[in-house]
Every structure is written in structure tokens, then in C-alpha cells.
Amino acid sequence: MARSVAKPGRQPASGGPSMPYDPANSESRWQQAWDQAGTFVARRDERPKYYVLEMFPYPSGRIHMGHVRNYTMGDVVARYKRAQGFSILHPMGWDAFGMPAENAAMENGGHPRDWTYANIATMKQQMKPLGLAIDWTREFATCDDDYVAQQQALFLDMLDAGLIYRKAAVVNWDPVDMTVLANEQVIDGKGWRSGEPVERRELTQWFFRITDYADELLDALDGLDGWPEKVRLMQANWIGRSRGVQLRFDTVNAPDFPGIEVYTTRPDTLMGASFLSISADHPLAKSLESDPAIAAVAAEARRTGTSEEALEKAEKIGIDTGIRVRHPLDPSRELPVWIANFVLMDYGTGAVMGSPAHDQRDHDFAVKYGLPILAAFGERGATRAQADAAVAAQPFTPPKSEPVTYVRGFAGEGDQTGDQTGEAAVDAAIAHAEAQGYGEGVTRFRLRDWGISRQRYWGCPIPVLHCDTCGVVPEAKANLPVLLPLDVSFDVPGNPLDRHPTWRDATCPGCGGAARRETDTMDTFVDSSWYFARFTSPHATTPTDAADADYWMNVDQYIGGVEHAILHLLYSRFFARAMVRTGHLPAKASEPIAALFTQGMVTHEIYQTRDDRGRPVYHLPEEVSGGKLADGTAVEVIPSAKMSKSKKNVVDPVDIVTRFGADTARWFMLSDSPPERDVEWTASGAEAASKFLARVYRLAEETGAAPDAPDRNAPDRDDPDLTRAAHRAIDEVTRALDGFAFNKAIAKLYELANAVGRSQASGEPRRAVMRIVAQLMAPMVPHLAEDVWALSGGQGMAVDAPWPTADAAALVQDSVTLPIQINGKRRGEITVPAAMSPADVEQAVLADEAVQRFLNGQPPRKLIVVPGRIVNVVA
């Protein structure tokens, strides 16, 4: 419907009816235009390349606002870099294996494969209208047969290179459902479906030797300049390189176990050791299980979940085994050996030294079981009695760099006491242990090898066979891919691969005899550890293509949630090294991600009322208006909560795009919060974004219509203020985009649009500025930018226009206003020529009336002039 929108005075006299901003129509039109031009198909050419990647989505069923935010940010980078002349790789795929598909099959029937591909189709259809500059020709899902084939080929090469091995590891076992549970399926130590306490159970599983690269993964963090410092810190702490000592405690009364090996980073507290604790799975503990009391505690200890969190938070339990060990520094002391539930056989030696005076966990344990608490050291100057008294109620754990007073020598009773830092004492203790032969200094890592075996169906099959003659044998590459059987059911718990009638049967590539397939599948983190490499040549018949990988690697900008700061990103860093080693990536790709940005979540208010029994009842945003329901009931508003279906505080991107258009959704997602922080979706904010975009469209229409005015032959009115504003905006928006400050870029665009609205400039000068507006907005709102570009006389498409550059001359200011502080408080200001010397500024300031009043005739004690910034008078 046509209507006039032009302001009085700028009304196009002869102009036809203007069209209102109509994103539904124009957005799909521009998307078709880009498609037809093949604008976003990545090409290897003479331009410098730029690889932008957002963490690919799990196909859960529908896209959500978090996806919109994530992909919009990547899209801004892709379009901005494209305008700057880079050849862009900006692909999209699907992290398609995983538990939700199996859960859906269990709950609603159907097959995980069908569920997954249907979800992918839906989500792709939902993403398309966002107008993302994605090369869809490279799309793949990790559950595609082809991806499975290449991943299995990688596995075999890594196996061949010695990067993969098998060992026993514990899992959460649900004794009722007879199945392995994921950590998230263990709630308060009980299985999520059965409600029964889970047990720890040992299984032989496949491991990647990520610890081979522990040193390198840690040291290389220093070079990752484009990564957030917090992520590098988290990874460094996770890898956790520590220097300590492996100590041997000789047993007194266990002839079959002459010694127990213990690793500690605090050998300086050895004199404070009052017990050893061992895992219930330690061989020594297992040998004692004929004792019913020990068996009971061991069984109880095995009932704790396997997660570190569960382990650390669980009530500490233990039992004295009756076994005694001799203290290495004092043969007259015998220490008891306890079984404890917080020690896992998987980590280290399965035994730890208890120094309750200097460790919170050991202290808790010692208090609970009445074990002695002996201080190795105390506050500086403390006597032994004082130090012991101080640790009775709580452990003393100062930083290792802090000097303390050792009250029991760390090299023996009364030997090497006195003031030391923990660091120095640890060094001395290690030296002493080595000299005396009761231990040796070792560097160890917190990082453990990466267990990839999953007792689940919907994952990439591990391509190995079990042969009675040859043992464990890799599948022949010619037989890849090993694909999942499709005729499976999920009506009984457990892994359908295990109970499939024929799938396991295979021929041994070694001896040609009968063999059984491995029924474990790979951790889905394997899939996501190399997908970025696969995007460089998604259709290659090998995992990667050397020329493509060489051109496109590395990822120049990776964008995703901080929840992946450790596992996904560390595994990817490891995988890249493994792929370099096996010849699938060039050496330069061993750090595959040059820059990382972690974006915040999208949140929304929760609207809550209470039922008769005081339980919360949640209401959808559209049911609430003005803080009330339709029937007038007031709702309680809980701000900034993560969007979740159960809390009903969700906004569907499809609804938003239908109602406002993609550009509004994109604009609001970027405008309201800095990208690394959470953003709260608000209806009013979305409406404001929509209004602003409509206003920009109107401005473009008005300026575009200007030549049709009757005075078209009169000279154009220029407006130096507007030109200056435009160049300042170019400068500021460019710097904001470079710094990932999308919200600031948008604030600058508001300012520029306001300047255009105020300006009296006419005709071409105005249109020139509107073309700059179009270019600067294009990365954020690409469809509107095309409209504005076309309306203001731009040639071709805005998407193909090179990024504008600011005219330095237009940015210079001739005078500056300096605030005047007196004793640090703002008391006035002074406007001086920008080039005025500090000495002249001082004179001008001292002449200032407000300054004279404060100084009251006295000379100032100090006068600080920060050129161009501020003046501070100290009276």
C-alpha cells in the first residue's frame, strides 16, 4: 500500500508514491540476488583469504536466539572482511551425532538418523531467511556417511602413528537399566530414569594420547594472541603442569604389597603426613575385600559418580585398611593406609598422601576420622605448638611464593626448619628425596588422556575388529566406512549395536577368519575436533586436500560460546597436531584457530505466577502485557534468565523474522550488549530496532527522491558538518568492528543517522552520505543496506562495494574543551586551540575565574596538564 512518508519541505514534488520499509519483500529479493551472483561461494584466488567460522550447531530441532546471535556475529565479520577485499570462507555444518537423537528415539519412537536429518532440514530452512553470507555448497553433517568414512580414516592413521591405545577406565553404570550413563544422566548419584544409585564400573576403552602433547599444548598458549586471556588461562589450569615428587612408602604389614607409590606436589609437607588414602580400586584395596567392613566401604565408595564435581562434593568416606606404612623421614612413625572415596584409580597412582594441616580435603577427612593433624609449617615466626594449634580448626594453605616458618623440617625431623617459601622448600624436599632415594622429582600434568569410547549407537563407529587369533585389529581402509546398521530399536536400554543380530560379524583383515566389530562409537567431540579442516575441502575423498588446506587454514576468526573454552578447543588443538603428524594438515595448522571470540548468551525475562500450592507457574512472553496476564493477574518478573522451554521464556527467531524481518533481529542482537556479554531479548528493544531501520529507509527514500525536486538545477547545498560526521563514523565504525564492538559500531550509526536527519544538505552530498550509511550498516543489516544503496544511487550491489575509508583531513579538530579539576574534582572547563602548548594552557587555566576563586591568591601546589584530555589543579 503506497503512502507518502516524506517530511514537509523535503516532499518530492513530482516524485511518485514512496514505498514503506517492507523487509518481508525486500529481504528475500536480495537473498535471491546474492544467490544468483554466487556472492558467498568461497573461491581460491589471488585475494588474501579470510576464514570465519561459528561453532556449528547441534541439530536439536529448531534454531534459537543464541544461534541467531552467534551466526550474526560471524556474518558481520565475513561481510566486513569481504568488503575489505578478502576471499572469504564462511561455511556451515551440523554437529549431528549425540545423545539427544537416541533419547528422542527412546521417547517417541523413530530412528535417530531420521530425527537428525529432519531437524537439519528444518533448521536450515529457518536459517536461510537470516540472509547469512554462508557458502552452503560446503555444508555437511558429521553423521553423513562421507564424514564418517573420513573420520575413520583419520582414526586408523592416528592408530598407526601410535596416538591411540586401549586401557581400562571407569564409567557410570546403571545397575537397573544395565547401561552406561553420561554424567548429566546421573542426578545426585542416581540414574535419571531408574532412580537407583549408580556404580562405577571398569571397561576397556579407547584413548587418544593427548598427554603426549601436554607440554606443547600448554607452551603454545602463549602464542595464541587472538584468544581471550581467560580461555588461555582456563586451558593452562586444565593442563595443569606441576612439579612434584613420586614418593615410595614401604609397607610394614603387607608382604604382597611392599610399597605404595604416591605423587605429591607438596613434598615439603611430608613431615605433616599422617595417613595415606588409596582408591577402592587400588590393587591393595581389592586384595582386602574379603573383609566385609572393607568390602562395604569399597562398595559405597564405588557408588560415587565419576565426575570430578561429584567426587569433590561428595561426603568424604573411608575406612582404615589396617595396613601401615613407614614414614620415609622417620622410620619410627607408621602411617595408616585408608581407603577413601575421593581417590580414583584412573588418576595418577590411585594413592595420595594425606597432609591434613595443609590441604582442605585431607583436613576434612582427618577431622572426620580423628587422624592426627600435624603442621609442617606455620605463619612466619610460629613455634611448632603455635602452628599445630593454628591448623586444628582449618588448614593453612598460603601461596607457595609466601615465606613461612617450617616447624617440622621438610627433610626430616628437625632438619631444614626455619623460614622458607613453599617453592624453595619443595625444591629442597625433592632434592632430599632424590638424594636419600625415597622418591624422585617428576613433572606431571592434570590433563588426562582423552577417552573416546562411548557405549552408544548414534556416533561414529570405531573402525576396529576383535579377532580371537589376531587380537584387536584395525579395519582395512578399503573396507571403510564402517557404517551404523539402520535396523535397530531403542525399546530396551543399552547399546543397540551390542544386540544387533549380524552387524558385529566381520572378517578379520589380518587372518581372514571371523571377527567381531567394536561396538563402541566415538565421543562426539571427535567429530567437532576437525570439522573446520574438513570445510576447506568438504568433498575430498581424503580427510583433507593438501592445496585447499594450505590455502584456507587456519581459521582466522572462530566464534562461539565460552562453554567450549576447554574441552572442544583443547581437543581441536590436539587433533590439529595429530593431523599434522599424520600428514592431513600442513605444519602451520598445528594451531588451527588464530583468533577466538566467545559470545554471551541470549536471555529473557521469566514471567511467573504461583498456583494454589505456591508452586511456580510460567507464562509465555506473548501472554503478558504491562506486567499482567490477560485476566489482570500481576506476574512476577525474573530478569535475565537463560532461555529455556520449561521456563517458557523463549522467543522463536522464526516469529521475530516473520514479524520484523531478519535485519531487525540481527540489528537488535548486535546493538544492545557487548557481544561477549549476555544480551536480554526485549520486545521493546526489537521494536526500537525495527523503527530505526524504517527511519533509515525513509531517509534513503527522501534523499533518493531529491533530484526530482523542482530546484534540481540549483547547486547542491553542501554541509561540512554532515561530511565530517560521515568520516568520523567511518573511522569509528571501522575501529569498532575491528575490535568486535558491534554495539559501539551501532551507536555510531545511530549518531550518523541522526546527523543526516538534522542536516539541511540536499541532493548529491546527502546521497553520498547515505551511501556511506549503507556501506557501514551492510555487515549488520545487509538487506536494508542494499535498499539504501540502491535508493541513494549506489552502483551495483552494496555487498560488492569496497569498504569506505575515512578522510584524515575531515577528522581534525581545531579546538578542544578541557575539563578543569581542582583537587581531583571537576570545577569547570576551558576551550583552547587544539595545538596550544601545555605552558600556554597552564596560563589560561590559572587565569580562569573558577580556578582563581579556589586558589584564593595562593599559588597551586601542582598543575597537571594532560594535553587534549584534562587539567588538574592541586591546591
Added chain:
RNA sequence: GCCCGAGUGGCGGAAUGGUAGACGCAGCGGAUUCAAAAUCCGCCGCCGCAAGGCAUGUCGGUUCGAGUCCGACCUCGGGUACCA
């Protein structure tokens, strides 16, 4: 428990150690309109008539000057190796 973050008006936020609150939302006032919507213009941290004072989670410190740096704490969020 442990590791890592974040906290600024009624709200989202801005601020190379240099005027705290850019820009936007909400609110208030005005213009336009028969009326409304839409649009346009103006005001808008708190207390105070004003002078002025108080304000960046809390408490201390460094500095001519601290939202920004240092120390301790509080609250919320992420991770914690089988959720992705």
C-alpha cells in the same frame, strides 16, 4: 569443592588511569492529528529550593586523578573430562 569470568541510572550499556552515564529502551512534556497510531522536537542518575553533596556490588589500598590498577570479600554465570 576447584578453575575462569561478570557486577555502572528504572533498564541494556559507554568511558587509551583523565568531564561517569555516549547510544538506545522505558518514562515525562510538547508539535502534528477530528481522534488515535505513526512521526518529529525537548527533558531525563540519586538527594537537595539552592549552594552543594552522593554515586560504577562491599570494604580497604596505590595515584594529582580509579568504573579502570592492587588486596580481601559478596552475589550471579560458565567449566569440572560421557550434555553439546
